[in-house]
Amino acid sequence: MTDGFVPAPLKQLPWRLLFLLLAIGGFGTIVLFSAAGGSLTPWAASHAVRFCIFLVMAIIMSRIPEEFYARMAMPGYAAVLILLIAVELIGGISGGSQRWLDLGFIRLQPSELMKLAVVLATARYYSMLPAGQVRTWTAVWPPVLLFGIPFVLVLLQPDLGTGLMIAAGGVTVMFLAGIPLRLFVGTAVIGAAALPVVFSFLHDYQQKRVLIFLNPEEDALGAGYHITQSKIAIGSGGIFGKGYLNGTQSHLDYLPEGHTDFVFATMAEEWGLLGGLAIIVAFVMVGRWGLQVASRATTRFGRMTAAALSMTIFYYVTINLLMVMGMAPVVGIPLPMVSHGGTAMLTVMLCLGVLMSIERHSRRRTGL
């Protein structure tokens, strides 16, 4: 560590991750430029600006010590839960489903923040739980409540995709905490058996989405349109794509939501299989970085949080890509840092901020 040209604070930044993020976000900007028909407005420019702001925010978050996040985990969770209930109440009063709170300068979507809050709170709980109690009920029911309550609230909004991600975050932490495997397997079996019952409780439009996912061609012009057009865009791109700014599915508006949930299809049409592989590899590397952070983390809270947040980011990508490639129902999960729209990017950057803080913490303990 004798390099005098680069100041220490800069040198301490996790550059491997930052390069990956810049590559993903930059590529997203390029794709959005094309999605707008070769224009910076309305999407590319705002996407780039937002990406930079959030990235800076994440870097600042990395300077905050890990202990702070650990201490704030429960109060933060409580605050987000209250916001979530508030949204529910406002939605009830205004007589429609509402998912956000208008704070004037930003439309805050508490369910997004909850993805992070659930992971932190659950990890915090396990970090405080004595090792000896991991195989008791005490290790099971409080975390289940922690993710169960927001899950139900979000499901009522109704937002199946986000709700499942919240639950997945909590379950991931429980898995990492060492809860016996037989509990997961047993729950999975019961869940599978209860699926038809759950299905009958879904909203009509949610049921329709699931059915269309199972057979999109049945309703190619109606609600199956999204999946069908997305597959056409991806499939017609071939290996090398149709060339930048040459996508017909997106430019002629056949692909709906080509700048948000289906941005991957917009990209794949013009960049082909190669562009798609680049994005998949980049996200897998982001995930790997997160898990490495977890393995090097010095505290139990840090380990579990890092691994679970890495998985949370990966869930976003997985659900979105499965959806655009016709392997999952249309649930409205964007591709983080590529799709236009601030909320998902904010959540992912918050996750990364916490991850970078944990990484910094572990380095300070071990390296310096």
Add this chain to the structure above:
Amino acid sequence: MDPLKLLFGPNRQVTEAQQQFTFSRRAFFLGGTQVGIGVLLAGRMAWLAVAENEKYALLAESNRVNLQIIPPRRGWIVDRNGRPIALNRTAFRVDLIPDRLADKDAVLTELAQVMRLTPVDVERVRADLKKAAGFQPVPVAENIDWETFAAVSLRTTEMPGVAPSEFFTRHYPEGASVGHLIGYVGAASAKDYEEKRDPLLITPGFKIGKDGLEKTQEVTLRGLPGAKRTEVTARGKLVRDLATRPDVPGKTVKLTVDAGLQAYTGRRLGLESGSAVVIDCETGGILTLSSMPSFDPNSFSDGIGRIEWRMLQEDDHIPMLNKAMQGLYPPGSTVKPAAALALLQNGVDPEETVFCNGGYTLGSRTFRCLGRHGPMNMRHALMKSCNTYFYAMGRRIGYDRIAPVAKMLGLGKEFDLPMPSQRYGTVPDSAWKRKKFDQDWSQSDTLNATIGQGYVLTSPLQLAVMSARIASGKMLDPYLIHGQRKPAARLPFSEEQLQVVRDGMDLVVNGAGTAVRSRLPLEGIRMAGKTGTAQVRAIKGGQRGQSGNWKYRDHGLFVFFAPVEKPRYAGAVVIEHGMGGARAAAPVAKSMMTYLYDPAKAMEELTALEAGWGGDVNTRMARKAAAWKAASDPKAAVQAAAEGSVEDSEIKKTTEIEERLDAGAPVNRDAAASPEPETAAAPVTADVPPRPAEGSPQ
């Protein structure tokens, strides 16, 4: 057993180190999951983009490119001289494209004003719009005049979704006269489309042949559609035009028909319900195939109005039936030339006489003749149409020897003609009767059949073929599509035998025969013929089919050829309930022959006749349609007159429609609601006369 043990496992005490180990293992598992899912996603993408690339590239292309079919221009139908019988006229139409309609109400309001649409029209368009979706155009009006078309075209930018276009309509200059022969065109039915799945069939403005030659020559006439390819957005906005493939127009079909004669014949049949066929004696080509009253194929092709359709359906003259091919009549005495040939073939001396004292006795029954003709040889028997001679001679050789000759001459036969349907009637013999009624052939059957009554039923076309074969001495087959034919074989009769019959037929018109009043008013050209009068029902009381209810009067028939010395034309005329061949049918034949040699003279005669009938065919049909229209909603007319307070514009619109109707133009309001002519009701078949009683007139 502790249920917790079951849930949490046996080893419930976990140390920090164990916990750390578990975490590492599980985090490693999650890392594996990430990579695994990454591989799965990459694999899925490769499947879509590589393995199924071709399929999706095609789908993307069909998304991008909107294929607009350009209907091919239909081939013309021309007569033997190249004169058009069916051709295309440029017409204008206005459609609405539902997907491009931004503000439906505003556009409809403006369109109604520009095109002067009635509220009824607007309502219909609204209803159609509700049912339509996407790019499928909804027709607003077809066959609009150029001024309206121009007015709409100028305003298309203000009215997005309105698509004025030029297209072709079928036009038949001769109108009703060619109705049965040519048929008409119309939009393809849903059934047609389901069978072929050809998108051309549902292209607006595209019509297919629905009847007559238009139907049978469809393949030749249709041509190949062109395609206009445009790049469009999902909302249907045009991005740019791509390559356009022009249509290949259908081929012209040239007929053997003489359009002038066809038109003339249609007019000449006048108020009668009848048919006339003229055949070229050198080739067998059909010069005229006329059946009246008829329908106007022009109004059918534009979509016939409800009222006009009902008018055609309820007419007792059955305008929807092509009587020349589908009407079956007892031929009466017109088959006597065929019987005469059979007699000659069986060794009867044409000079042998039979004494006619007004009838023929068979057992205890007397078969009557029209008069007391005295001694009759074959020529004179034909001239006078003497039943007694044919009763006696027919009985001598038996009808089983006459029937083959009748069949050889074309009676009871179906011909290879490109027309949707023919009926072939009956030439009976003993085997036929055995099969049909399980009865023996009787002598009285022979007597009746010999003079064309009894079981015998023929179509006017068959009678025309018969006279053409007798006149030419050749096995002529009638045909309609112009082209080379292989020469016809000779009939198995000697020239002398044929000459006897021709002489007899010559005398019918030019001697002291039954049709002397129909001699041709031409220098040096004579027509030979044979009259026939066929009973419609049994003779009862005083009525002998010569008076009383039209429906029960006798049919008048006439077969003929001209000129006598070197026959050029032959044919047959059948006037339903015309009361007599000489009286009703022969004059029509005379006019037709006159037309072929001296059109001016024939037209002069026709004009005089038409003055008495109240105008030519088209004028009379239009007047009748107007009368029907007025009769079918008298209430509305009376109400409008009584109220008086109806806005001026309202009244003006109504009169406008009446005027258009008078002119024979289509009224879309009716057309939209009209039933498909083909499916609304099957045409009524010819009234097959009840079997006549034994004994017969003339």
